[in-house]
Every structure is written in structure tokens, then in C-alpha cells.
Amino acid sequence: MKIRKLTPEEYAKASALLHQAFPGSAxxxxxxxxxxxxxxTMHEWVCIHINKVIAYIAFTNAYQGSVVCGLHLAPLAVKPEFQRQGIGSELLRFALRQDVIKESTIFVVGNPSFYQRFGFEPCAMPLCPFDKNNAHFLSLRNSTVSQFTVGYEPEFRGL
Ligand SMILES: CC(C)(COP(=O)(O)OP(=O)(O)OC[C@H]1O[C@@H](n2cnc3c(N)ncnc32)[C@H](O)[C@@H]1OP(=O)(O)O)[C@@H](O)C(=O)NCCC(=O)NCCS
Structure with missing residues (x-):
């Protein structure tokens, strides 16, 4: 298995993987x-196994007003038949070590017990517009003290 950046030629393969990993959700x-x-602006990596894309991770800009204040991790997906074998964890750990990621504040909406393994902590501030009471909103390297609702690219409309 190899981890590398997603290339535009593989966009269709990434879409197919997301279809499979999130059945019933377009x-x-x-x-x-x-x-x-x-x-x-996106930072994307994939796991390749025998020429197939079996896992995908993406990051997009997070905003405080019009200023970039970090990155949102979404989505992370593993092909169903490869889930629960450590591949999602490996891809996430790899991504978190990359230069463009490793010093940024990272936000994620997800299962707290999964993301806490990688150093994410429950995030009190900023507020997530898609997660009531920030119940599943976590962050890494977050030193926010001011009160604001974090911005996403407008293509996000709820997770
Ligand atoms: C969530 C996901 C990315 C994890 O990747 P993975 O390779 O399966 O996970 P790993 O093997 O590295 O880690 C296993 C952990 O992931 C979590 N996990 C994986 N699949 C899960 C599932 N179906 N239900 C609940 N937790 C799950 C658990 O915490 C699990 O830990 P455990 O085995 O000790 O209980 C992957 O299962 C997936 O693509 N799921 C469908 C899409 C999705 O829900 N993505 C969420 C992020 S946007």
C-alpha cells in the first residue's frame, strides 16, 4: 500500500470511493x-493498493471572517472492505505529518473517540456551524480565545 497525493486523473476514483464509503449519501x-x-484550495491524499484508490483524506481552508484560521479535515473515507484494518488511521497520521498540515490548526466533525487517538481535543471555540453545541467538533493545535463561528468553503452545507 502506498500513500500519495490525489491527482486530477483520479478524481473519478475518489468519487467512487466516497460513494461506497458513504452509502445512501450523495x-x-x-x-x-x-x-x-x-x-x-484542497490538500488531498489517497492510499493506493494494487492500483486502486482504497482510502481518501481531504483538508480545506477554515476561516475567521475572510481570514484563513486553519484547515477543516473532511472527508476521511476508507473503502468498506478495507475498513477497520488500520488504514484510515495510517492515512490520517501520514496527512498530519505533512508540511502543509503539521503546523496548522485542524478542525474536524467526527467521532470523538476516533479522533482523540490522534491528538484532537473537544473544541469549545470557535463554534461549528454544522454541529449543535460542538458535540462532535474537535480540533488540534487550537488556541482560539475569541468567540466566533468558524467558516467553511460555501460548498459545505452541513455534514
Ligand atoms: C471512519 C473511517 C474513516 C475509519 O477508517 P478505518 O480504516 O476503518 O479505521 P481504522 O482501522 O484505522 O481504525 C479503527 C477505528 O475506526 C473507528 N471505526 C471504523 N469503522 C467504524 C464503524 N463502522 N463504526 C464506528 N467506528 C468505526 C473505530 O473507532 C475503530 O476503532 P476500533 O476498531 O478500536 O473500534 C472508515 O471506517 C470509513 O471510511 N467509514 C465510513 C465513512 C465515514 O464514516 N467517515 C467518517 C469521517 S468523515
Whole structure:
């Protein structure tokens, strides 16, 4: 298995993976495809196994007003038949070591017990617009003291 950046030639493969990992939800596929179409800033890596994309991770800018204040991690997905074998964890650990990620504040909406393994902590501030009471909103390297609601690229409309 190899981890590397997603190339534009693999966008369709990434979409197929998101379809499989989020059955019954078109949201993640549409989100990533629209972000690609609009040329939004994204940091994306994939796990390749025998020429197949088996896992995908993406980060997009997080905003305080119009100023970038960190990155949002979303989505993270592993092909169903490869789940629970450590691949999602490996891809996430790899991404968190990359230069463009390793000094940024990272936000994520997700299962707290999963993300806490990687150093994420429950996030009190900023507020997440898609997660009531920040119940599943976590952050890494977050030293926010002011009160604000964090911004996402407008293509996000709830997770
Ligand atoms: C969540 C996900 C990215 C984790 O990747 P993974 O390779 O399966 O996970 P790992 O093997 O590295 O780690 C296992 C941990 O992931 C979590 N996990 C994985 N699949 C899970 C599931 N179906 N239900 C609940 N927790 C799950 C658990 O915490 C698990 O720990 P445990 O095995 O000790 O209980 C992957 O299962 C996935 O793509 N799921 C569907 C899409 C999704 O829900 N993504 C959420 C992030 S946007």
C-alpha cells in the first residue's frame, strides 16, 4: 500500500470511493466534486493498493471572517472492505505529518473517540456551524480565545 497525493486523473476514483464509503449519501461526493470544479484550495491524499484508490483524506481552508484560521479535515473515507484494518488511521497520521498540515490548526466533525487517538481535543471555540453545541467538533493545535463561528468553503452545507 502506498500513500500519495490525489491527482486530477483520479478524481473519478475518489468519487467512487466516497460513494461506497458513504452509502445512501450523495453529499460527500458532491462536496468534493464541486470543490474540485471550483478549484478551491484542497490538500488531498489517497492510499493506493494494487492500483486502486482504497482510502481518501481531504483538508480545506477554515476561516475567521475572510481570514484563513486553519484547515477543516473532511472527508476521511476508507473503502468498506478495507475498513477497520488500520488504514484510515495510517492515512490520517501520514496527512498530519505533512508540511502543509503539521503546523496548522485542524478542525474536524467526527467521532470523538476516533479522533482523540490522534491528538484532537473537544473544541469549545470557535463554534461549528454544522454541529449543535460542538458535540462532535474537535480540533488540534487550537488556541482560539475569541468567540466566533468558524467558516467553511460555501460548498459545505452541513455534514
Ligand atoms: C471512519 C473511517 C474513516 C475509519 O477508517 P478505518 O480504516 O476503518 O479505521 P481504522 O482501522 O484505522 O481504525 C479503527 C477505528 O475506526 C473507528 N471505526 C471504523 N469503522 C467504524 C464503524 N463502522 N463504526 C464506528 N467506528 C468505526 C473505530 O473507532 C475503530 O476503532 P476500533 O476498531 O478500536 O473500534 C472508515 O471506517 C470509513 O471510511 N467509514 C465510513 C465513512 C465515514 O464514516 N467517515 C467518517 C469521517 S468523515
Amino acid at each position: 453529499y460527500e461526493v458532491q462536496l468534493v466534486e464541486t470543490l474540485h470544479q471550483k478549484g478551491k
